[in-house]
Amino acid sequence: xxxxxxxxxxIVKLREKINELxxxxxxxxxxxxxxxxxxxxxxxxxxxxxxxxxxPWDRVQxxxxxxxxxxxDYINRLFEDFIEFHGDRNFGDDEAIIGGIASFEETxxxxxxxxxxxxxxxxxxxxxxMPHPEGYRKALxxxxxAEKFNRPIICFIDTKGAYPGKAAEERGQSEAxxxxxxxxxxxxxxxxxxxxxxxxxxxxxxxxxxxxxHMLENSTYSVISPEGAASILWKDPSLAKQxxxxxxxxxxxxxxxxxxxxxxxxxxxxxxxxxxxxSLEIRSTLRSSLQTLCKLTSDxxxxxxxxxxxxxxxxxx
Amino acid sequence: MSxxxxxxxxxxxxxxxxxxxxxxxDVPEGIMTKCPECKHVILTKDLLKNDKVCPSCQHxxxxxxxxxxxxxxxxxxxxxxxxHLKTENPLDFPSYTEKVEADAKATGLNExxxxxxxxxxxxxxxxxxxxxxFRMGSMGSVVGEKITxxxxxxxxxxxxxxxxxxxxxxxxxxxxxxxMQMAKVSVALERHxxxxxxxxxxxxxxxxxxxxxxxxxxxxxxxxxxxALIGFAGRRVIEQTxxxxxxxxxxxxxxLLNHGQLxxxxxxxxxxxxxxxxxxxxxxxxxxxx
Numbered sequence: 001x002x003x004x005x006x007x008x009x010x011i012v013k014l015r016e017k018i019n020e021l022x023x024x025x026x027x028x029x030x031x032x033x034x035x036x037x038x039x040x041x042x043x044x045x046x047x048x049x050x051x052x053x054x055x056p057w058d059r060v061q062x063x064x065x066x067x068x069x070x071x072x073d074y075i076n077r078l079f080e081d082f083i084e085f086h087g088d089r090n091f092g093d094d095e096a097i098i099g100g101i102a103s104f105e106e107t108x109x110x111x112x113x114x115x116x117x118x119x120x121x122x123x124x125x126x127x128x129x130m131p132h133p134e135g136y137r138k139a140l141x142x143x144x145x146a147e148k149f150n151r152p153i154i155c156f157i158d159t160k161g162a163y164p165g166k167a168a169e170e171r172g173q174s175e176a177x178x179x180x181x182x183x184x185x186x187x188x189x190x191x192x193x194x195x196x197x198x199x200x201x202x203x204x205x206x207x208x209x210x211x212x213x214h215m216l217e218n219s220t221y222s223v224i225s226p227e228g229a230a231s232i233l234w235k236d237p238s239l240a241k242q243x244x245x246x247x248x249x250x251x252x253x254x255x256x257x258x259x260x261x262x263x264x265x266x267x268x269x270x271x272x273x274x275x276x277x278x279s280l281e282i283r284s285t286l287r288s289s290l291q292t293l294c295k296l297t298s299d300x301x302x303x304x305x306x307x308x309x310x311x312x313x314x315x316x317x
Numbered sequence: 318m319s320x321x322x323x324x325x326x327x328x329x330x331x332x333x334x335x336x337x338x339x340x341x342x343d344v345p346e347g348i349m350t351k352c353p354e355c356k357h358v359i360l361t362k363d364l365l366k367n368d369k370v371c372p373s374c375q376h377x378x379x380x381x382x383x384x385x386x387x388x389x390x391x392x393x394x395x396x397x398x399x400x401h402l403k404t405e406n407p408l409d410f411p412s413y414t415e416k417v418e419a420d421a422k423a424t425g426l427n428e429x430x431x432x433x434x435x436x437x438x439x440x441x442x443x444x445x446x447x448x449x450x451f452r453m454g455s456m457g458s459v460v461g462e463k464i465t466x467x468x469x470x471x472x473x474x475x476x477x478x479x480x481x482x483x484x485x486x487x488x489x490x491x492x493x494x495x496x497m498q499m500a501k502v503s504v505a506l507e508r509h510x511x512x513x514x515x516x517x518x519x520x521x522x523x524x525x526x527x528x529x530x531x532x533x534x535x536x537x538x539x540x541x542x543x544x545a546l547i548g549f550a551g552r553r554v555i556e557q558t559x560x561x562x563x564x565x566x567x568x569x570x571x572x573l574l575n576h577g578q579l580x581x582x583x584x585x586x587x588x589x590x591x592x593x594x595x596x597x598x599x600x601x602x603x604x605x606x607x
Contacts, residue, residue, distance in 0.1 A: 162530075164550030165559050169568060170576045173549040178534035181503035186511065201487075201496060202530040202549075209500050223487045223496040223527070232489055233410075247492045248408055257407070259497060309504045310465065312497040313458035314407040 003066060007058040008269070011050060014043050051268050054218070056244040056253075060226060062218040062270040063197050069275040070129075071098060071113030071156040074196065077279035078286070079104050079111065087138060091171060094135030096127045096163070097207075099142040101151070105287065107294075110146035112139045112207060113156030116197070130163040133176035136206050140180050143187060152190040152290055155207040160225065162203030177206040184209035185305055190293035194264070194282065195219040195251075196271075211296075211304050212289045213259070215251035216278075217266040221259075222249035259312060261289075352376050368585045377542050377585055379522060381424065382431035382448035385481055389589050395435030395444075399466055400427050402459045410490040420451045428459040429484070432467035434474070437589065440596035443471035447483040449523065454484035456528055457491040461498025464532065468505040477515035477596060478506075482533040486526020499531035506532055515599045517592070519583075520547050520570065538580050538595060541570035542588075547578075 004012050018039050025032050054062075062068070075082050079102035086093040099112040114131065117123035139155075146153045162173055184191060193210035199221030215221060224232070226244040231237040233246075248254075251263045264285050271278040296304065350361045357373035364371070368388055369378040380388070386395050404417045404427075421427060429451035434443045445464045447454045464480065471478040487495040509516060518536030520529075523546040530549055533539075541547060548568035556563060566572045570582045583591050 162549065163558075164554045166555060166561070166563060166567070169548055169550070169555070172534070172576070172578050174529040174547075175534040175578060177530040177549070178499075178503070178532065181500055181531055182507045182510070182535050185500075185504040185507035202499065202527055205496060205500060209503065222493055224489065229489060246408060246410065249493065254493060257494065259493060306504045306508065309497065309500040312494060312501055313462050314405045314491070314494060315458045315462055316403045316405055317401060 005058070005061045005065070007050065007054070007061070011043065011047055014039065014046060018043065047268060055241075056220075056250050057226070057241040059218045059250050060220055060240075060244050062266075062272075063220050065270060065272050066118060067272040068197055069271050069278060070118065071111075071115050071158060071196065073275050074156060074279055074282060075102065075111055075113075077276060078283055079109070082111070085138075085142060088134040088141055090137060091134045094127075094132050094138060095125055096129050096131040096159070097135035097139055099139060101146075104154070104290070107290065108149075108151050110142055110151045110153045111156070112142055112153065113196075114159040114204075114207070116158060127163060129159045130161060131159065131203060132163055132165070132168045133171040133173050136162075136176035136180050139207060140183055143180075143184065143191075147187050147189050150189060152192070152294065153187065154286065155191065155193040155210065157193055157195040157199045157204045157207050157221075158197035159200050159203050160198055161200035162206070177202045180206040181209050185309075186302060187305075188298035188301065190290065190296070190301055191305070192286065192289050192293070194286075195221050195260075198225075200225060209305065209309065211293050211301060211308070212261045214262045214264050214285055214289070215254060215260050216264050216271060216282075217251050218270055219251055220244075220249040221251075221254055222247055368588075370585050375543060375584070377522065377544065379449055379483070381450060382426060382446040382481075385446045386431065386433075386435070386444075388585075389437055389592060390435040390444075391438065395433055397431060397433040398470065399432060399463045402427055402462060404428060404457060404459045406490070407458070407494055408490060408492050413490040417452065424448060424451045426451055428463065429454045429456070430460045430463050432463045434467075434470060434476070437596060438593035440477075440593065440600060441474070442477045442479055442596060443467050443474070444479045444481070446481040447528070449483040449485070452488065454482075454523075454528070455486060455488040455495075456484060456498050457488035457495050458498065460488070461495075461501050464502050465505045468502065468509050471514065472505070472509045472512055475512065475514065477517065477599060478509055479517045479519065479592070480532055480536075481519045481521055482524040482528050483521045484524060484526070484528035484533075486528055496527065499527050502532045503535075506535065510537075513602075515595075517595060519588075520579075521545050523547070525549070525551065525568075534578075539578070540581055540583050540591075541573065541579050542585055543570055543582055545570040547573050 021032050082102035084100040098115045114129045115126050116129035117126040191210040192212045193208045195215040226240040227237045229243040229247050230239040254260045255263050264281050267274045267277045349358050350364050351358045352371040354376040355374035406413045430445050430447045432445045445467045516536050517538045518533050520533050520541040524533050525548050573579045574582050
């Protein structure tokens with residue numbers, strides 16, 4: 001049983017009640033089947049009601065669910081012949097970002113993504129999916145490699161942000177992110193970025209200067225975490241729920257602001273309920289994205305990226 | 318008034334005279350200015366004559382964007398661009414518009430950056446000068462748009478681009494749109510670079526967050542003013558994350574220089590000369606020796 005989120009509690013309670021009744025009828029000689037059917041109908045309705053009217057803060061909880069599928073989960077389900085490549089050739093190998101080559105429905109592609117862990121041990125190894133500069137430099141190395149061999153690039157975004165640490169600053173966290181933004185702008189191959197969990201600020205954007213940007217329905221993409229926003233704007237991190245609404249960080253918000261291309265629907269209750277089913281949704285979006293972008297020439301791809309980011313901004317003349 | 322009310326305890330009224338916001342400001346006010354670093358007191362007009370650098374400890378005072386232009390550019394050569402762009406309130410943040418308007422009034426700028434084209438000792442260059450007196454120099458849509466247009470202008474004219482950064486980072490009130498300005502300026506810089514044109518980034522106090530993590534760090538030449546605060550994450554955030562004491566000079570220009578992140582730290586008094594030299598050395602491409 002996966003971790004219950006606060007907004008899901010009514011569903012869990014009702015489900016427990018049904019289970020109780022079922023157990024009761026199994027041992028006692030009473031027929032409660034019509035009641036059970038009634039309750040099951042109510043449960044289905046309740047689930048739809050709750051999951052279809054999720055508040056931004058609810059989505060934040062789903063995006064942060066410890067069992068939410070990670071980059072590796074999707075790589076295993078979407079691609080064949082994946083080979084992981086390591087290292088930035090300068091300093092080290094940052095396990096908070098993984099990358100490599102594989103094939104997607106017969107097309108060779110390069111995959112790069114933030115990689116969280118699902119338990120404490122793995123999270124320590126992966127630094128909770130918060131990269132150091134060498135992670136971004138590895139990503140850039142693999143992108144340049146993809147460009148050389150004319151492979152499309154697929155990025156999975158899933159990070160709270162680039163790691164804020166002493167060593168990261170010493171080795172140029174700012175420069176590593178900044179360099180990726182500029183270099184991605186000029187890539188001659190299709191770039192598709194998919195936000196699968198949290199898209200935290202510059203650390204997310206460093207894998208996000210893409211031709212197409214898609215977001216899973218319950219993922220977020222923001223300049224700062226709701227907690228951070230609340231403490232900067234209202235000096236009170238406990239107002240994170242309000243900040244999550246005010247900052248407009250959900251997939252529907254970003255779609256409305258014309259920043260992303262498509263919202264990839266999630267399985268009811270969130271991607272962690274069924275990673276296989278979720279992968280099918282991603283697969284179909286990825287396929288149509290690639291079909292569209294592979295028709296473009298290098299110059300068209302670069303122009304397309306230019307126009308896409310050039311037009312973001314709200315102001316008056 | 319009833320008799321009873323006369324004997325009621327009255328709230329204490331604070332009678333202290335508070336220093337006005339003006340006297341607390343770090344921009345030189347009045348005849349004398351006291352250095353916030355070494356407490357050296359100097360005639361304000363002498364401070365201005367010395368490019369707002371303390372003659373005693375070399376502390377570089379913050380400059381307004383206009384002061385920066387006056388300091389570097391040939392007289393009457395600078396023409397500003399896009400002063401008409403106006404900030405909107407895309408996320409409907411309460412009092413955001415009022416704050417921007419108040420800063421516009423106080424600084425005489427439409428937003429936290431002044432852009433245009435001018436000449437430094439005869440060399441033509443496009444420039445964006447950020448002004449930390451305007452919303453901490455934070456980057457919203459207008460800042461991103463103005464810098465992007467300046468870069469595009471430089472590309473169109475085939476001239477070098479200079480950006481003087483002075484920014485706390487992203488503009489929180491514009492949310493993810495603010496984040497995307499990092500990418501917007503970057504795609505424009507990539508085009509400029511692709512034409513073989515020169516981009517000089519000059520980091521001044523402070524260059525942090527999203528500005529540091531985008532255009533400020535990717536100059537062909539990265540320069541900084543002495544002691545300028547430059548970094549990705551805030552010092553306090555890092556201290557909380559790593560739970561260790563950070564060195565005194567952490568995230569200063571000198572720290573970055575020592576860690577290979579900068580080409581040079583340039584004293585403000587020498588900036589016009591250094592700029593002019595760099596621009597002249599790039600005016601001509603290829604070798605002419607036979």
